[in-house]
Amino acid sequence: MVGPLEIDFPEMYISHGQYQSGPHLAKQLLDFPDSNLNQKQLQQVLGIINFIRDFIPHVSHSASVLSALLNKNPPPRSPHHTEVVATFKNMAQRPPPLTIPSIGQLILQTDDSDDYWEQSLFEEKEGKQSYCGHASGQFKNAQKHYHTIYKEILTVKYGIQKFDFHLRTRCFTV
Structure with a gap:
């Protein structure tokens, strides 16, 4: 075999024909609170999720719930929004490795x-x-x-x- 078996990029880890998102992105999500995110924090959370969405199944529905909070006339915040953020944070910690x-x-x-x-x-x-x-x-x-x-x-x-x-x-x- 030619070349290294493992490559560790800042955003991606490649090993033995599989790749995963870098752990620092998942750690960044943990820095955000589950509830009462301000507009900037919400945009940052959605940005991170968008970056790692290929590794997390069933993202669109949950992301659209949070994206609606960025609208001009957002729906009132609810416990469901808190659950969605907590779910994203949990799922991002252990995304399945993808096979090349x-x-x-x-x-x-x-x-x-x-x-x-x-x-x-x-x-x-x-x-x-x-x-x-x-x-x-x-x-x-x-x-x-x-x-x-x-x-x-x-x-x-x-x-x-x-x-x-x-x-x-x-x-x-x-």
Whole structure:
């Protein structure tokens, strides 16, 4: 094998074909209080979450709850907002390592609801599935009124766009 087995960048740790977000980002989240975040703190929390969102499944719905607090006329703060911040802080401490896809069969797993979409990319090799990535988002207002089939097609499209680098030259399963 040529080159090092481990590389430790400030934002990313790569080891044995897997990568994780750097621990300092998760530690930064712990510096924020769970409740009564001011506008600047809320923006900083959402910025950190946005940076590590590929490592944390099911981010979009929770992030949109916090993003709504940045609107011109925000909803009143509630215990739910505190729960969301605490959940993010907890999930960011132990994000699953992502596998860099190699020669195995790629599987794009999609899911959508009325308002949100998400997909995960897995690699199946020698009977074992490895987690390669995650993406999620919110449908635009017009898209929220689409028929379920069209939302599912849109979700697959977003997944292919997100994981284009890995899927472009490969056969994969949806």
